[in-house]
Amino acid sequence: EVQLVESGGGLVQPGGSLRLSCAASGFSFSYAWMSWVRQAPGKELEWVGRIKSKTEGETTDYAAPAQGRFTISRDDSKDTLYLHMNSLKSEDTAVYYCTTDSSYWGQGTLVTVSS
Amino acid sequence: DVVMTQSPLSLPVTLGQPASISCRSTQSLLYSDGKTYLNWFQQRPGQSPRRLISKVSKRDSGVPDRFSGSGSGTEFTLTISRVEAEDVGVYYCMQGTHWPPTFGGGTKVEIK
Secondary structure, three states, X not given: OOEEEEEOOEEEOOOOOEEEEEEEEOOOXXXXXXXXXXXXXXXXXXXXXXXXXXXXXXXXXXXXXXXOOEEEEEEOOOOEEEEEEXXXXXXXXXXXXXXXXXXXXXXXXEEEEOO | OOOEEEEOOEEEEXXXXXXXXXXXXXXXXXXXXXXXXEEEEXXXXXXXXXXXXXXXXXXXXXXXXXXXXXXXXOEEEEEEOOOOHHXXXXXXXXXXXXXXXXXXXXXXXXXX
C-alpha cells in the first residue's frame, strides 16, 4: 500500500525558515517524480514544485511563488522527500501535501506563518 | 500560467440525479505526445485530494463508474451519473500539460 506521510509543519514567524519532510513507502520511491502542492485555508490547490528521479538528474522545477525561496530535495536511501522553505511570508500559510504523479497524496502538514 | 476556470462554483444536487462540472483552460491541453493531461480530483471535507480521472477520461483504480470525464482542447466536463451522499465535497480540475500544473478554483457539490 502506498503511503506518504508529511511532517515538520508548525508556526513560524515571517522571514523564518522551515523544513518539511515526506516519508514514502509502498512504491519504488527512487524512480518516482515527487511534488509538493499546497492549499491555503479555504482556497484552491496550488502546485509548489517537483523533483525528478535521480536517473533524470534530480532536476527541480518551481512555481513562481516558490522560486528562489523554496528548495525541494530527496534522500532515496531514506525514501524521503523534503521541502526547505526560507523567507516565509504570511501568504505561505497553507496545508502542504506531497504527491507522486498526483495519483497518491499524503495527509498534509499545516504551516502557519504569523508573528 | 494556464488558468483553469470551473463552473458552477456551487452545485446543489438531489440524490440519484446527475451532475456535471465544466472546466475551461486558457490554452489547449493537448501535449506534443498526443495526450491531454487533464485530471479531476475530489476533496471530501477534511481530507486530502483524491484523483478520480486522469488524461480527460481514464478513471483511477477504485473510482466508481458513475464518474466520467470528457472533453478536448480547452473544454472539459466531469459527470456524475447518479449522485450519492458520499460524493459531497469539492471537485477540482487540474492541467498537467504546461508547467506549472494549475488547478481550477473548485466546485462544491452538496446535497439539496
